[in-house]
Every structure is written in C-alpha cells, then in structure tokens.
Amino acid sequence: MERALGTALQPHGLKPAQLDVLMNLYRHPGMSQHDLARKLLVGRSNITMLLPQLEKRELVSREVDGKDRRIMRLTLTAGGEALLLDALKSYGALIEKAMSASTPEQCDMIGAHMLRVADALKEP
Amino acid sequence: MERALGTALQPHGLKPAQLDVLMNLYRHPGMSQHDLARKLLVGRSNITMLLPQLEKRELVSREVDGKDRRIMRLTLTAGGEALLLDALKSYGALIEKAMSASTPEQCDMIGAHMLRVADALKEP
DNA sequence: TGCTTATTGTTCATGATTGAACGAATATGT
DNA sequence: ACATATTCGTTCAATCATGAACAATAAGCA
Numbered sequence: 001m002e003r004a005l006g007t008a009l010q011p012h013g014l015k016p017a018q019l020d021v022l023m024n025l026y027r028h029p030g031m032s033q034h035d036l037a038r039k040l041l042v043g044r045s046n047i048t049m050l051l052p053q054l055e056k057r058e059l060v061s062r063e064v065d066g067k068d069r070r071i072m073r074l075t076l077t078a079g080g081e082a083l084l085l086d087a088l089k090s091y092g093a094l095i096e097k098a099m100s101a102s103t104p105e106q107c108d109m110i111g112a113h114m115l116r117v118a119d120a121l122k123e124p
Numbered sequence: 125m126e127r128a129l130g131t132a133l134q135p136h137g138l139k140p141a142q143l144d145v146l147m148n149l150y151r152h153p154g155m156s157q158h159d160l161a162r163k164l165l166v167g168r169s170n171i172t173m174l175l176p177q178l179e180k181r182e183l184v185s186r187e188v189d190g191k192d193r194r195i196m197r198l199t200l201t202a203g204g205e206a207l208l209l210d211a212l213k214s215y216g217a218l219i220e221k222a223m224s225a226s227t228p229e230q231c232d233m234i235g236a237h238m239l240r241v242a243d244a245l246k247e248p
Numbered sequence: 249t250g251c252t253t254a255t256t257g258t259t260c261a262t263g264a265t266t267g268a269a270c271g272a273a274t275a276t277g278t
Numbered sequence: 279a280c281a282t283a284t285t286c287g288t289t290c291a292a293t294c295a296t297g298a299a300c301a302a303t304a305a306g307c308a
Contacts, residue, residue, distance in 0.1 A: 004245045017294085034256060043296055048258055050294095070256040070303050098241045110234055117222045121128045141264080158286060167266055172288055174264095194273050194286040 001098070008094045012087040013057075017042075017050060019091065022084040025060060025076045032071045059083060125222070132218045136211040137181075141166075141174060143215065146208040149184060149200045156195045183207060 005016050014022075017040075024039050025031060033051070037044045051074075054060045059080030065071035076084065099107055129140050138146075141164075148163050149155060157175070161168045175198075178184045183204030189195040200208065223231055 100244055102237055120221050120224055
C-alpha cells in the first residue's frame with residue numbers, strides 16, 4: 001500500500017514522507033521541526049534531512065522564531081500549497097480505489113477497529 | 125504495530141524480518157532464496173544480506189541443490205526451529221492483545237477486506 | 249545575576265532495503 | 279552441439295530512518 005502511494009506520487013516528484021510533511025504544514029502552518037517530527041512519528045533528525053529537499057524546491061520556508069531563536073517555523077510556500085493540492089488529487093483517487101472494495105459502513109468499522117487495536121497495543 | 129512486534133521479539137534476539145524468514149522456512153523447508161524473497165515481498169539481495177546473520181547463529185542451513193547448482197536450499201536447524209517456536213509464543217501473545225479489541229467474526233471480516241483492498245490496488 | 253538543566257536543531261555512524269550490474273549455472277532454440 | 283537467453287545468488291552504490299552526541303539557546307532556581 002505504501003508502495004502504491006509511492007508510484008501514485010511519482011508524477012508530482014514527491015515521496016510519501018514528503019507528502020506527509022506538506023499535509024501537516026498545510027493544517028498547522030508555523031509548526032516547529034520538533035512538533036512536526038512528533039506528528040509524523042519520526043525522529044527529529046529525519047526532519048532535518050527531509051527539509052532541505054523541499055526547501056530547495058521552494059515548497060516550504062524555514063524562518064527562525066522571533067521569541068525563541070532555537071525554533072524554526074515551517075510554512076508552506078504558495079508553490080508548495082499548489083503542489084500539495086495537486087498531489088492530494090492523486091492521493092484521493094488512490095484512497096477511493098482502495099475503498100471501492102468496501103461499503104462506507106465497512107470502512108468506518110475498520111477504522112474504529114484499527115483505533116482500538118492501536119490502543120490495545122500501547123498498553124502492555 | 126511493526127514497532128510493537130520489534131520490542132516483543134527483542135528478548136529472543138530477533139528482528140521482524142528475521143522472524144518472517146524463520147516462519148516461512150518452517151512451513152516450506154528446502155525453499156530457495158528466490159522463492160523466499162517473493163514470499164516476503166522483498167528483493168533477492170535483501171535475503172542474501174539477511175541470511176548470514178541467521179547462519180552464524182546456526183538457525184538455518186544453506187545447501188546447494190543437487191540438480192540445479194545455482195539454487196541454495198534453505199532449512200531450519202533444530203535450534204532454529206526451537207527458537208522460532210519460542211518466539212511464536214511472544215508473537216501469539218501480541219496478536220491476541222491486538223485482537224482482544226475485536227470479536228472473531230470482526231477479525232475475519234477485516235481480513236477479507238484487506239485482501240479485497242490489496243486486489244483493488246494491484247489493478248490500476 | 250550566575251549556574252544548572254532542558255529543549256531545538258544538526259551531525260554522524262549505523263542498519264535496513266532497494267535496484268542495477270555481474271558471474272555462474274541452466275534452459276531454450278536452431 | 280552450440281549460441282543465446284534466462285534464472286539464481288552475490289555485490290555494490292544509493293536512499294532512508296534511527297539514535298547518540300553535540301552546539302546553541304532558553305528556562306528554572308539559588
């Protein structure tokens with residue numbers, strides 16, 4: 001499934017991890033790298049090595065926070081937002097294809113189950 | 125989830141990918157590396173780099189096929205089988221914990237759905 | 249204020265996985 | 279039988295995520 005997403009994003013020159021970054025910055029502009037790493041469930045260093053690629057393509061901008069000069073505030077550029085919305089169409093088509101095998105109620109049920117399973121695994 | 129499995133296997137000194145190898149060799153003794161790679165959905169080179177660790181620990185044995193000298197026949201050693209059965213207990217406990225959130229019928233339903241979804245994604 | 253501790257982002261070495269290129273062994277076609 | 283093509287396993291470089299160690303900065307407290 002991750003694989004299918006990868007090929008679906010190829011036309012946009014994006015990799016799954018990069019799409020995750022763009023999506024989270026779209027919802028929460030001005031995020032710090034630390035918070036972004038926690039949202040994505042990856043290490044901080046991962047973000048550090050992921051951003052330069054997006055920055056060179058002018059998809060995101062990094063600016064130092066005025067109050068806390070340790071923090072880098074991340075924002076989507078206009079181009080980044082445009083590319084994201086474009087890529088989300090491919091993403092949506094993929095989701096729809098995956099969901100085409102089930103009825104909406106079944107999708108909801110499965111989603112609810114996944115949450116319960118994740119909870120069950122968190123508490124050993 | 126992959127993460128939970130990783131920590132569950134730590135006491136046995138195994139990593140998730142290694143458990144996959146042992147499980148498949150238990151079911152299909154004498155498998156070739158190529159077939160094993162296809163079963164695990166990984167590249168052949170991955171198997172090549174995964175096996176030496178298991179071979180040094182005397183968990184699997186590699187022998188050249190008599191008829192086709194390109195093929196390496198893979199078998200579980202007695203120690204490998206013992207370790208596998210041991211590790212499967214931890215694995216089973218994990219599965220049970222994950223499934224504790226659902227009824228058996230729901231588990232079956234989810235399994236069936238996953239198959240349909242995978243099929244839907246394979247045909248673009 | 250001055251000292252200690254925490255937090256943020258970076259760097260580095262490590263391990264996992266991939267894909268391409270390769271040599272050896274076998275299969276296929278003429 | 280012989281040349282060609284295919285298959286199997288290996289090697290190598292490249293990519294990616296991880297965790298530990300680090301410098302810079304800020305927060306907490308005497």
